[in-house]
Amino acid sequence: TICVIINLIFLYCRVSALAVPFPSQWEASIAVRSLSPDREPRKGGITRTLSVTENILSVKWTADEARVLRVAIASFLDHLALVMETMDAFGQSVPQ
């Protein structure tokens, strides 16, 4: 089972950052490449940056409104959970 610790930091200026440790850099890289291609649905008002350092996936959001930020983060967490479940269920086939 993938062990996940999520650190969520909300700042007053509507910036949010998330750090997700993965068991390995390989898994973190797979996750970021799966999560990166789709843009935020809203045309403007929010930006998102994804990056990987070793086994840590980092996300940073900047939004004009707290409401937009909250929706984006909730959606991202759903997507992240799905990617993790997929790796957990189908990842054993190909060893790192």
Next chain:
Amino acid sequence: MTIVIGFEGSANKIGIGIVKDGEVLSNPRRTYITPPAIADFSFLPSETARHHRGAILTVLREALDEARLKPSDIDCVAYTKGPGMGAPLVTVALVARTVAQLWGKPLVGVNHCIGHIEMGRLITGANNPTVLYVSGGNTQVIAYSERRYRIFGETIDIAVGNCLDRFARVIKISNDPSPGYNIEQMAKKGKQYVELPYTVKGMDVSFSGILSFIEEAAHKMLSSGQCTAEDLCFSLQETLFSMLVEITERAMAHCGSQEVLIVGGVGCNLRLQEMMGVMCEERGARLFATDERFCIDNGAMIAQAGWEMFRAGQITELPDSWITQRYRTAPHCLTLRMITQKTPNAHC
């Protein structure tokens, strides 16, 4: 030998199919069904995405098990790039991207409409048909010309399936197995034709006026007993399907086509197939239609179109694998059919 796994989830159905050189090895599917009249648009994007997230890994396991394959047997992963509802498309694309990386396989983003067409061609053996693509989200008349699928006519507002679905909600028909199917069953008992607007516009069609008209008629005529719900279902089908037959025939005449292929969920409707069949018979043409396994959105159709694209050398790089809610049929697949083209193109 090429084996492709396809992921489809652009609307309320989540399906994963596996195709090997023209053979469908597995094609499990789940449908998100909401109670009748729950909302004007029956399944909302976020709720649909939630359903798909809950089902997709189970369906994926089923697809592999039914096909008796291991991930290492798969050559390519195909998924619906668009068009469709945003959140469900993303859900499916995430899993496709992830397994493509886990298994070390190339990824192909497929146009949903072309998935329907290619599966229709595979299953029916139609070679170069005029295609009527009719579903809850799309209504188009398409023909293949100069290496592209080209849209000759289409709806200028709502899809024909959307019109039927929303009428079903007005008279509170069940959504199970689908509102369109239930309208079809009720229409068989209709006895009286109620005149409705007939809005063909050259090669295009419009359904929003018909929907508004019959919504108002439903309230008036049902409460006064002038007609039954079955009569309205019958009348709506006769009007909508006649319009579809007309624009299809016009495209056939324009292209000199001798084949018609109906794809998409509304293509399951036997009355539509019957009416189209009559027109084809009178023109000396052939009608092709698939059954409900492939008419309705499914993973195998994405795998089949993905198979053709992969064999033609078309791959989608991960950074380019974003989904798009709008994805026109025409710009797609420049080199598609290099492999499968059997006769010269119909000259349009």
